[in-house]
Amino acid sequence: MVTFLTPPMQDKLVVETSPGFSLLELMDRYDLPKRCVCGEGKCGACAVKIVPMRRKPKWISIGRLERIQFIRDGKLSKAESEQLMFKDIPPRWRLACQYIVSDEPIMVVF
Numbered sequence: 001m002v003t004f005l006t007p008p009m010q011d012k013l014v015v016e017t018s019p020g021f022s023l024l025e026l027m028d029r030y031d032l033p034k035r036c037v038c039g040e041g042k043c044g045a046c047a048v049k050i051v052p053m054r055r056k057p058k059w060i061s062i063g064r065l066e067r068i069q070f071i072r073d074g075k076l077s078k079a080e081s082e083q084l085m086f087k088d089i090p091p092r093w094r095l096a097c098q099y100i101v102s103d104e105p106i107m108v109v110f
């Protein structure tokens with residue numbers, strides 16, 4: 001389920017989703033206003049805020065290769081790398097053309 005919220009709309013729009021579509025395709029389907037230039041993740045014009053609607057964050061683990069890469073890139077501290085599980089919280093800003101909708105309930109603010 002995806003909830004869209006944007007000032008030009010009179011009310012929020014809540015839609016059931018079919019996983020596998022991009023957010024931009026979903027916005028097209030419901031004829032929502034959007035800023036889109038390239039459709040390929042290059043221009044940044046389609047950036048939207050994603051707010052998870054789940055009450056409790058899902059816990060995930062990341063693999064050894066990801067840990068090594070993130071430590072090497074400074075994205076994960078040594079202490080963090082020793083955690084077995086992490087809260088799976090999506091970054092606040094996402095590109096609508098690159099965000100693939102799942103069965104995860106979210107609110108999209110733009």
Ligand code: FES
Pocket residue numbers: 035036037038039040041042043044045046047095096097098
């Ligand atoms: S439309 Fe250009 S980054 Fe999404």
